[in-house]
Amino acid sequence: MDYIKGFTYGWLSQRGDFRTEAARESLRLLQERTGSEYVIFALAALQDTPHTTRVDYKGEHMVDDEELLDMLHYAQSLGLRTILKPTINCRNGTWRAHINFFDRDVPCEPKWHEWFASYTDYQCHYAHIAEQAGCSMIIVGCEMVQTERRSTEWRQLIQNVRQHYSGQISYNTDKYQEANVDWWDAVDVISSSGYYPHDDWEQQLARIERIVKPYSKPFFFAEAGCPSRTGSAAIPNDWNLQGAANVQEQAAYYEAMFEHAGKCDWIEGFGLWDWSAQLYAEHGAGEDDGYGVFGKPAEHVIRNFYTSVQR
Template sequence: MKEIFVKGMTYGWNTTRGAYRTEEAVESMKKLKATGSEWIALSFFTFQETFSSTEIIFDYGHTMTDRDIEFAVLKAKELGLKVCLKPVVNTRDGLWRARIGFPADASVYWEKWFSSYTNFLLHYAELAEELGCEMFCVGCEMINTESRIAEWEEVIYVVRNVYHGPLIYNANHGKEDGVAWFDKVDIIGTSAYFPVAEDGDASEETMIKNWRKVRDKMYLLHKKFNKPILFVEIGCRSAKGCAEMPWDFLHTELPFDEEEQANFYSSVLKVFWDEPWFAGFFWWDWKTKLYPTEDAKLDVDFNIHGKKAELVLQEWYKKDVKVFS
């Protein structure tokens, strides 16, 4: 039987301190709830200076405060939404967090970094426990650190001492096999930005064919660790060609295409919805400040508000999840 199925959405990414506590953010969360979502991944970040820094800092000009997080969590609960708290470390030099790391033999640097990361994570794990968050994410797309098995197992061990709900780790698509310690978390997460369109063919049929290949690989991952799989990030911009590169956020010149985005949503929902080992979706992403609904066709970003993909998701999120025994 499925113990958990997340009908979710990532909320509030790439915003600065105070942004959760605005009237427009509250209204945005209400519109998120109207998609049929039952969960939010409350995802925010702080910095380390470079990919090779050993200290993670609280940036008083950027990082969400505990008061911001408490406000957002309590507002979500007021609306009937469950919360996965997802603190993330980015690099101020602009390199993707997957590059964070040091040479294999640089043990003193690894020790310093994991000490700082553990302190960072424990702060938010304690907050998640106090606020009653229903899930906690221990890391996101940190590919160059994932081979440090003993260090990650220790991180998860100490987090479990302060947070007693389910833990998830967010790997990156195609890199899941590099996480040998998935047995230590409760749910296997991945950023499922798999390229499912091909050579300009963004039909739903082509995407379904390619999602089935992904499904088969995810099933093997599930069997290896006997853990449910959750797409803790997944999405596609409403721009032509983006289903071939769903991770893309840079090519803002691409023309608006809500059909391609809607096909991306529909195809993966059809392939994964009834799989007994599959634990759901946190779609990427829903902003704290929404564009006016009438301007939806001017937006080529990930948000689905006012677009065809929103209607697709609403229909699926109305459905019951099939129970397996």
């Protein structure tokens, strides 16, 4: 597998967002400014709560299939390799890691098999699009911690996706959860979210290596990043952390992450989080406290790292 010099693009984009010139310009700038060679298109279907079983991927909250295909082809015309990542959110704001049902079916209660049937339909729909567009990979889930114990259902889902898509398949577990998945043998590429404290990368990488090495499969961080906010380097997964905008702290976080990860030949890249389809004004970058790096010092750190990687 090629080293993935990647960035996640377009998270929470809605119907029509990819049809704008601003979205295309944003994607062009992503490549130009960061040196990325891969772009991960992350989609956000919705279910009402973590305990409801219908996955809605056809509403106004999603870019439609035509505009998605157009943007995938545009990315490829720029020389970017594309990865499709259909994930899910809950309408009531609960994080998807808490999607959960009884392990034993109970009458009148929502059931795992109902949820997996709907979720598999969702994944297969986008597997077909990934095949049609010639995507390099599909990531069939993200940080769905409570679902991960359902090994049989996940294995069947992956088999179903393979009926529609001939490329590489990955699953993106959450930070600290790499050992929680006992079905890594069913995917082609292992991935996780690398939101680890800036001073804990060495210990966490040693732990992850021990977990993934026995599977003899490529590993990459399908997500990793840090808000540009004071205090975020110590807890980069907390997007609600209160603090002043701090672009230097974000840049220092990326430097620490790349310093440690760059020493590990078993890490096959990053899908950094994240680059919006609708960018903020560059002159205001210093006041932005989100994960975006456009116009911030971290942008240069990322480009320097990506252009220096020879794998």
